[in-house]
Amino acid sequence: MSTAATSTPSVAVIGTGFGGIAATIELKRLGYDDIVVLEKASSPGGVWRENTYPGAACDVPSPFYSYSFEPNPRWPHRFSRQPAILEYINDVVDKYDVRRHCRFDTEVLGAAFDDATGKWTIEVDRGEPVVVDVLVPAVGQLSRPSYPDIPGSETFEGAMFHSALWDHDVDLRGKRVAVIGTGASAIQFVPAIQPEVGQLSVFQRTPPYLLGRPDREFSELHHKVFERVPATQLVERATWYGMVESLSLAWVYAKPLAAVLRARSKRHMRKGAAAKPGLFEKVWPDYPMGCKRVLFSDDYLPALAQDNVDVVTDRIREITPRGVVTADGALHEADVIIWGTGFKATEFLSPMRITGSGGRKLEDEWSLGAHAYYGLTVPGFPNMLVMYGPNTNTGGGSIIYFLETQARYVGDYVAHLATTGAPLAVRPEVERAYDQKVQEKLSGSVWSACTSWYRQPDGRITTNWPSLGIEYRTHARFDPADYEKVS
Known part of the structure; x- marks a missing residue:
């Protein structure tokens, strides 16, 4: 394999959410232009394109949930x-000339590293394979809807859809609607649909x-002040x-x-549930605060009290053609089922x-749980950097803060x-020591105290960063000594 220096490495970014856009902008800022951004949809946006539910x-304030x-x-x-x-995403894509690099309506099926050429060949669902020096998957952690395995789901005779794939053609007015799940999406769409449905379970x-x-x-006065000052x-x-x-600080370091x-939270929830006797007892959690993501809402509990x-x-217990059957044998009839799972x-x-x-197959390497050096690089997978990878989610802050740190890492790596x-691969002993340290810290964290989407079935936490955001930004810096040349 040739190891002659390449002055302009070619890069393929997969995904046009905040992560893929951040990586592309950083590479362009450094003067690299041989970039293709592969996107399965027909426009950019990631989760903010897909999630259109009412x-x-x-749940992070926009002045912080935006690029610095x-x-x-x-x-x-x-x-x-x-x-x-x-x-905002579309405006950024246009302002920073990202759209020119995008190949929309192109789904990535797989990618393979060629030891002979030192390049990645990316298989797509339409057109010829894409061959590049560097692969940057930026598909995120929240891009594939999850459905619980409930017997009889396929027999339901009414409309049924996931909140991330909202069916706007279904008229909910006056209908009996069953919502399964009470996570971040449900606490937003339940208050939005409650006034129009007939019955909501x-x-x-x-x-x-x-x-x-x-x-x-924000009023026009706010906008003018923000613009002028x-x-x-x-x-x-x-x-x-x-x-x-401070939320991360509370979960990680400060129990008081x-x-x-x-x-x-108890005062807020008791007040919100006060209109319906017995509701607060149903909705007050019995696990340590912070174990699951804390949510922000003023209208969810008042909606439940209606x-x-x-x-x-x-x-x-099961889903039947007419609705949802619970363990006590009761049938909760429904015209529509919405998965908020x-x-x-x-x-x-x-x-x-x-x-x-x-x-080597990544699915085999990750069979016991995904792991990567600062969530970015995996031993044996040269020149592949994952945006929003393992253990880079935040339990309290803005993911964009983490993504900008990762984009800087990608830029330094490519430079x-x-x-x-010569292609680079993270040294196995470096990544192994890092992962052990992260898992040790997570094993004693609040996130290990309950079942949540942060954890695998075996208890390993593969999503969350165990410390503060500023600690990730301080430590997640590219160092050539952490890598070895592949030849």
């Missing part, structure tokens, strides 16, 4: 809704902790950075702070088939590659 919004290099002085709300976030397995959402609509945006961003980072937040809503805590967060890069050096030419 009430869809971000591209503040938006005209956010309509502090906690922006899906249309505004998608508009919310099937809850584990209730979330809720805190108030200090939302506000940019420092005000920095203050807003810094303030919310401090507040959301966690106790204060729990007491605050006369046309029933919160069902009995285990679901989240995503396959621990199945990283699936269903793509990724083959590394020597024919180094341009000077050496």
Whole structure:
């Protein structure tokens, strides 16, 4: 294999969510232009293109849930809704000339590293394979809807869809609607649909902790101040950075702070559920706060307290043509079933088939749980850097903060590659020591205390970063000494 220096490495980015866009912009900023961005949909946006359910919004304040290099002085709300976030993404894609690199309507089926040429060959569902030096999968952790295995699901005679694939052709007015799941999406769409449905049955397995959402609509005056005095945006961003980072601080380091937040959540939830006797007892969690993602809502519990809503805590036994049957034998009749059951967060890069050096399969390497050096690089998979990879999710902050750190890492990696030419692979002992340290810290964390989408069935936590966001940014820096040349 030739190891002659390559001055302009070619790069393929998979996905046009916040991660893929950040990596592309950073590479372009460094002067690299041989970039193709492969996207299975017909437009950019990632989860903010896919999730169009009623009430869809971000639970991180927009001044912080946005790129640091591209503040938006005209956010309509502090906690922006899906249309505004998608508009922001499209504006960034156009401003930074990312769209020119995009191949839309192109799904990646798999990718294989060629030891002889030192290049990646990417198999797509249409057109010729794509051959590049560097592979940057940026498909995220929340891109594949998860459905529970409930007997009889296929027999239901009414409409049925997942919240991430909302069927806007289904008219919910006056209908009997069953919502299965009470995670981040459900607490947003339940209040949005409650006033129009006839009867709403919310099937809850584990209730979330809720805190108030200090939302506000930004007026034209706010927009003018943000535009004319940019420092005000920095203050807003810094303030919310401090507040959301304090959540991570509470879960990781400060149990007294966690106790204060729990007491605050209890007051908030008791007040929200007060209109319906017995509701608070149903929705108050019995696990440590922070074990699952804490959610922000002022209208979810008041919606559950309405006369046309029933919160069902009995285990679901089966689904029949007429509705949902619980363990007590009761049939909850429904015209529509909506799955609010989240995503396959621990199945990283699936269903793509990724083959590394020597024919090793990524699914085999990750058979006991996904792992990567700072969530980015995997031993035996040269020149592959994963955006939003294993153990890079945040339990309290903004994922965009992490993605910008990863984009910088990708840029530094490619810049180094341009000077050496030879493909690089993270040293196995370096990645192994790192993963052991991360897992040891996670094993004693609050996230190990309950079942959640953060964890695999065997208990291994493959999603979350175990410390503060600032610690990730400080430590996740490309160092050539961590890598070995592949020849």
